[in-house]
Structure formats: C-alpha cells, structure tokens
Amino acid sequence: DAGVTQSPTHLIKTRGQQVTLRCSPKSGHDTVSWYQQALGQGPQFIFQYYEEEERQRGNFPDRFSGHQFPNYSSELNVNALLLGDSALYLCASSLGVQASYEQYFGPGTRLTVT
C-alpha cells in the first residue's frame, strides 16, 4: 500500500518563474492538503482540496493555487516566485475532512528560489 508520494524531490527555480508540484494521496484517501515549511519552523497550511474543490485556505496569496484531479491526486502551483518561497512543500492526505481523521504526509518537495 503506497503512502503519499510527491514529485519532484528537489527543485531549483529563479525569481519570477512558475513552479508546479505534484502529490498522489495514500490509497483510499480523497482529501489532499498542502503545507509550506520554512527552515526551522512548523508547517504552515496553504489549502485543502476535497471533491476537486478548494475547501479551506490558509493565509497565502493568490500566487499559490492548486488543483485536484478525479483520481484525487493534486497539484500546487506557485506563480511569480519570490526568494521567500524557498521552503519544503508538504502534501498530506486523509479520508474525508473530519477533525478526528489523521493525516498522512509525504516526504515533501524542497524548493529553492534563487
């Protein structure tokens, strides 16, 4: 049973460019959340997708957008990259959106913006 997978593992981009990160949820899970983790900090919630719709959003600008596909996989897009966008981007999946459900995290994508 595959867990949460993310691609790519590492990525280097230049300021102003655009990037797309991908996530496949754990088998049987239908909800995907994205987090940004700066060095030395806890993960910060970006947004959550359920039934192909954005359900909740954290305090992130519109440069951050996402998508969920019918097979429940998801993409995170970041436009007009800033140096401050350099971070570990984590994807987490769960079955449904109830507060009692645990989330399973992927290993993350390390994005470096130069």
Add this chain to the structure above:
Amino acid sequence: DAKTTQPNSMESNEEEPVHLPCNHSTISGTDYIHWYRQLPSQGPEYVIHGLTSNVNNRMASLAIAEDRKSSTLILHRATLRDAAVYYCILRDLSNTGNQFYFGTGTSLTVIP
C-alpha cells in the same frame, strides 16, 4: 483553533520513558488533541490523537488532563529513532477543514 504551548526542547536517555507536555488552556469541548512528529528530512508522521479519555497505541500513550487544559505524550522507552520534533495540535470537530495548525513543537534529543 485554540493554541497550544510546548517546551522548545527536551532531552531523554535512551530506553527511558519520555513525557512530552502540551498546554492548551483555551481548548473547547469539541477539540481533538493530535500529536505528530517529524524526523529529520521527513514529513510529519501521525503519532496519536484523543478527545477526552487516555489513549494507547503501538507508538505511544496520550494522557489527557481531566479538565482537558493539558495533555502529555508518553514514549515508554525512548530509542534513538524517536529523536524528532513533536507537535501537539488541536482540531475542532466543528471545523470540517481538517487542516492542522502547527506550532514550533518540541525538539526531542535522545542520548545514547
């Protein structure tokens, strides 16, 4: 979601029990208490969660105070593999977003 307070760091000797505290004085009656840990260079990993009663699983135990204003994650015999950052998180049952608001957590060092 209510906030949690954890010590920045703790140390434990290998094979001894570890008690990781978390204060959540503004917890509401519908908040679940979740614990996650993050090993170096990995994504967070689910440890345990509970609502009112103490909980046990293969990884740890969760002791919840009677007034629910604090909780303690108990690792019964710390190993070097338990060295990680441990996050205590509250999730409101009435909020169906299921996102987690992480703090800075407790960095646990296990001494051989």
